[in-house]
Amino acid sequence: MKCENIEELLAPYLEDELSSEEKEAVEKHLKTCENCSMFLSFMEETKESLADFPELEVSEDLLDRLYSIPNKKRRFKLSLPSFDFLLRPSLQPVLAAATIVLIIISFYFFNPDKHFIDKSINRQIHLGYSKIERLYAKAESFTDSLGEHKDNILVSLKNIKLLRGTED
Amino acid sequence: MLVNTYSKRIFNIAYQFAGSYQEAEDLTQDIFLKLYNSLSKYDFRKNFTAWLFTLAKNYLIDQYRRTKWEKKTRDDFNDYYLTSETFEDPEEGIVKQESRRTIWEGINNLSSEIRMAIILRDIQGKKYEEIAEIMSLPLGTVKSRVSRGRLQLAKILKEKKEKRNEM
Numbered sequence: 381m382k383c384e385n386i387e388e389l390l391a392p393y394l395e396d397e398l399s400s401e402e403k404e405a406v407e408k409h410l411k412t413c414e415n416c417s418m419f420l421s422f423m424e425e426t427k428e429s430l431a432d433f434p435e436l437e438v439s440e441d442l443l444d445r446l447y448s449i450p451n452k453k454r455r456f457k458l459s460l461p462s463f464d465f466l467l468r469p470s471l472q473p474v475l476a477a478a479t480i481v482l483i484i485i486s487f488y489f490f491n492p493d494k495h496f497i498d499k500s501i502n503r504q505i506h507l508g509y510s511k512i513e514r515l516y517a518k519a520e521s522f523t524d525s526l527g528e529h530k531d532n533i534l535v536s537l538k539n540i541k542l543l544r545g546t547e548d
Numbered sequence: 549m550l551v552n553t554y555s556k557r558i559f560n561i562a563y564q565f566a567g568s569y570q571e572a573e574d575l576t577q578d579i580f581l582k583l584y585n586s587l588s589k590y591d592f593r594k595n596f597t598a599w600l601f602t603l604a605k606n607y608l609i610d611q612y613r614r615t616k617w618e619k620k621t622r623d624d625f626n627d628y629y630l631t632s633e634t635f636e637d638p639e640e641g642i643v644k645q646e647s648r649r650t651i652w653e654g655i656n657n658l659s660s661e662i663r664m665a666i667i668l669r670d671i672q673g674k675k676y677e678e679i680a681e682i683m684s685l686p687l688g689t690v691k692s693r694v695s696r697g698r699l700q701l702a703k704i705l706k707e708k709k710e711k712r713n714e715m
Contacts, residue, residue: 391695422702422709429644429651430670430701436563438555442573446551446580 381405386416390423550583554597557672558604564667565608567622567656575611579604601682605664612660622656625649647705654704658697665690666697 386409392398393406410417465471491497558579563572582603590599625648655663661683668679669690676694680687 387699388695391698392691397691419702419706422706423698425647426651426698426702426705427670429648429705430666431673432644432648433564433652433671435556435560438559438576439573442559442576443551443555445573445577446555449577449580449584 381409383409383413383416386410386413387419390416390420394420394423394427551580554600555580558600561601561604561667561672562608564655564671565612565663567652569623575608578611579607582607595681598678598681601668602684605682609660609664622653625652650705650708651701654701657704658700662693662697662700665693666701669694670698 386406389398389402389406393403396403398406410420466475488494488497555576559572559576562575562579563569566572566575583600586603590596625645655666658666664683665679668674668682669676674682676687676690679685679694680690683690685693
């Protein structure tokens with residue numbers, strides 16, 4: 381095995397994480413290679429040095445700053461309205477529908493052929509309006525013809541036996 | 549309660565990662581502010597410590613990428629890490645302190661991801677499984693990052709010692 385390959389295996393070797401074959405190969409190489417066995421000692425020293433870094437105490441000043449965070453946050457919250465409700469999952473369909481509406485509106489407003497769209501909308505409105513007018517006129521003529529035949533209809537109704545009741 | 553339990557651990561990770569005491573204090577404050585803002589998103593089925601460490605790790609790495617902390621040097625090792633440890637052989641003590649100083653400065657040469665893996669494994673002494681959870685990485689990737697970090701630091705130590713011997 382070459383020295384470069386051994387280097388890669390030294391860290392797992394120190395943690396006893398190599399397979400028995402790899403471990404055997406590393407040990408065999410270390411017996412014959414002074415450079416690699418010296419490098420192993422540097423690896424050990426590195427690991428020891430890292431493990432020996434002491435834990436520092438937190439300064440009083442930092443502790444004061446950390447304890448005051450929730451109060452600061454509360455003050456901040458009071459000054460600004462919260463928009464957290466917008467993130468509720470139940471609002472998602474509403475927000476999705478609003479997005480679609482906005483897309484359609486923006487499609488209309490930013491369309492280069494806006495005046496064609498306006499024309500076709502106007503035409504549709506006029507068509508609808510004239511249909512309604514025609515319907516209204518028909519309804520009027522129907523009521524007129526009903527008025528003309530009103531008397532005849534009343535006489536006919538009076539002549540129907542069932543509606544006369546018990547006159548006899 | 550959160551401050552009492554976690555401030556020391558978070559501050560030490562921030563200091564080991566950033567290498568500047570002042571910076572570490574500010575970063576710790578930012579991490580706790582982020583923690584209070586994110587508590588509502590915490591999933592109670594998950595391990596809280598791992599979740600908090602993930603939040604701290606993400607913040608530290610993001611800040612590092614954004615600013616590179618402008619300066620390349622770390623605080624002098626002796627400023628805060630000079631230990632009162634006594635050695636039977638004073639010469640051995642000097643050599644050990646010198647190695648620690650070289651390693652401390654060498655941490656600056658590691659990429660942010662490798663640096664974090666080394667800090668969690670070799671300084672904080674966490675298990676590989678815990679680190680994989682904190683860093684959201686497969687176990688194999690974590691092991692390989694720790695290996696690469698140790699290799700880089702050992703090379704730095706070797707070069708430093710060889711230079712000193714030449715002098």
